[in-house]
Amino acid sequence: MLCAAGCGAQAPSDQQTAPQQQPAKPAETTLMVSAAASLTDALNNLKPAFEREHPGVTVTYNFGSSGKLASQIEQGAPADVFLSASKQDMDRLEEKQLIAKDTRLAFAKNELVLITAGSSPLALASFEELGGDAVKHLAVGEPESVPAGRYAKETLEHLKLWDSLSGKLVFASDVRQVLTYVESGNADAGIVYASDAAISPKVKVIATAKPEWHKPIVYPGAVVAASRQADTAKAFLEYLTSEKGKAILQTYGFRE
Structure with missing residues (x-):
């Protein structure tokens, strides 16, 4: 009876259940x-x-x-x-x-726009009016390295204003610095992309440059x-x- 009971017992399995493999993590890049x-x-x-x-x-x-x-x-x-x-x-x-x-x-x-600070009292309505006395400092990107500055120069040259404005230009290292100059009041006006003006509640768009004034952006x-x-x-x-x-x-x- 003891033998039968012993012999009837289930023998332990020789094979252990393999642990489930965790999915491989993607390589860090x-x-x-x-x-x-x-x-x-x-x-x-x-x-x-x-x-x-x-x-x-x-x-x-x-x-x-x-x-x-x-x-x-x-x-x-x-x-x-x-x-x-x-x-x-x-x-x-x-x-x-x-x-x-x-x-x-x-x-x-993108498009090129002329901006002033939102609270600016300047009576400015167009790029052409930059030739007047209202704007003392105009911020633009450095034309040699900043595309927005290059487009700004092309626009002002087309309007025959680049040379006459040379003493008023404030050059920036990138277009976001132009935006900062205008926001802070360190420049009366600036030329930036429409996308830059769109993200800043501190500036207002005065005018948009015509596409034929500069190379396509x-x-x-x-x-x-x-x-x-x-x-x-x-x-x-x-x-x-x-x-x-x-x-x-x-x-x-x-x-x-």
């Missing part, structure tokens, strides 16, 4: 995006949405004037994506084979040739030009 200063607010808004759809990816921005960012890339500064506020600066890198040419695309457009983007994560960089550009990306850009005053 930092994506460095060098972008024109005018894109600051739109891209900061886009960042969490992109990161949610791409687990493991952290987007880091380097904002500045397009000309200076292009120079940094020429000098070997780390960057995976370059988003420029002008065709000229992107052309420069393409000629030197510093971007992946097949990834280059235009993702936004088109924003090109591309993967930097030296990027070690070209696929992720391409994914970022694709997101930027997706319906979600376009909606974010339009919220901040950019146009298709």
